[in-house]
Amino acid sequence: MARTTKALLLRPARSQDAGGEIVGDPTPWRHVWGTKTESGGRENLYASRIVHENSAVLSIPYIRGVTPDLLIEIDGRRRPIEGVYEEGFRKTLHILFTISDLQFDGGY
Numbered sequence: 001m002a003r004t005t006k007a008l009l010l011r012p013a014r015s016q017d018a019g020g021e022i023v024g025d026p027t028p029w030r031h032v033w034g035t036k037t038e039s040g041g042r043e044n045l046y047a048s049r050i051v052h053e054n055s056a057v058l059s060i061p062y063i064r065g066v067t068p069d070l071l072i073e074i075d076g077r078r079r080p081i082e083g084v085y086e087e088g089f090r091k092t093l094h095i096l097f098t099i100s101d102l103q104f105d106g107g108y
Contacts, residue, residue, distance in 0.1 A: 009028075039055045
């Protein structure tokens with residue numbers, strides 16, 4: 001089922017501490033409105049817990065500079081972008097990301 005939703009695109013933190021760990025928060029880049037479509041989900045077993053995952057696509061008007069190294073904040077959670085696909089010549093962008101019910105956001 002597709003629904004219109006608001007998302008925030010973020011540039012990841014790039015500064016490192018002396019040990020090489022990335023420090024700081026991602027920088028907000030642009031707010032977008034788009035149509036979110038979720039596909040059928042799958043269940044995985046992590047540490048004796050069943051975790052539900054869905055692949056989702058956010059379709060937005062074309063914006064130059066959207067790349068897979070950005071993060072997306074949607075429904076109050078930050079997630080990495082897994083892929084960006086262009087439809088038509090600079091008409092629509094499809095941003096692919098994974099939705100999970102894990103509490104751990106992977107440092108995002």
